[in-house]
Amino acid sequence: MRHYERLLAWQLCHQLALDIYRATDRFPKHELYGLTSQARRAAVSAAANIVEGSAKHGRRDFRRYLDIALGSLSELSYLLLISRDIGLLQLESWTALDQLQGRARFMTWKLYNAVGKQAS
Numbered sequence: 001m002r003h004y005e006r007l008l009a010w011q012l013c014h015q016l017a018l019d020i021y022r023a024t025d026r027f028p029k030h031e032l033y034g035l036t037s038q039a040r041r042a043a044v045s046a047a048a049n050i051v052e053g054s055a056k057h058g059r060r061d062f063r064r065y066l067d068i069a070l071g072s073l074s075e076l077s078y079l080l081l082i083s084r085d086i087g088l089l090q091l092e093s094w095t096a097l098d099q100l101q102g103r104a105r106f107m108t109w110k111l112y113n114a115v116g117k118q119a120s
Contacts, residue, residue, distance in 0.1 A: 001069075002030075003054060004050060004051045004054040004055075007050060007054065008107050008109060009050055009066075009069075009104065009107040009108040009110070009111045010047060010050045010051065010054075011015050011102050012104035012108075013043070013046040013047035013050060013069065013073070013090060013104045013108065014041050014047045014102065014105075015100065016046070016047075016076075016097070016100050016101055016104050017040075017043040017044050017046070017047050017098060019096075019097060020039050020040055020043040020076070020097065021040060023089065023093055023097060024036040024039050024040055027083075027088050028088075031038055031088065035079060035082070035083055035088065036091055038075075038079055039076060039079045039080070039083070042072045042073075042075045042076040042079060043072070043076055043091055045068070045069070045072040046069045046070075046076070046104065046108070047069075047071040047074045049065045049066070049068045049069040049072065050065065050066065050069050050108070050111075052065055053065025053068075053069070059116075059118055063115045063116055066108060066111060066112040066115065067112065069108050070105060070108055070109060070112065073101060073105040073108060074105070076101055077098070077101055077102075077105075080094055080097050080101065081094075081098075088120055107119050
C-alpha cells in the first residue's frame, strides 16, 4: 500500500473522483468540454494534490498541496450545484455526490490542520 492510500482524506477524494466520472458519463456530449471536463478535473485534482503533497519532504509543502485540494473540492461543490440546477444531475445523485464531497472536504481540512500543528 502506498503511504497516501492510508489517508482517509485521499480515500474519500479518490472515491469522489470515481463517482464524478460515473455521474458525468451521463452528461450530454455538448458538455464534454464544459461541465464534464471541469468537474472531472476538479475531482481528480483534489486526490492528486494529496498524493503529490504527501511526497514532499516538508510539512509546509504538504500543507500547501492540501490547501489546493481544498480549493478543488470547493470548486467541485459549485460545479455539482450548477449541474443540479440546470438538470444534469437528479436530486438523488446530487445529494449523494454533495455528501461525499462534504466528507472529503472535512477530512482534507482535518488533515490540513493536523499537518499545520505538526509543522509548528
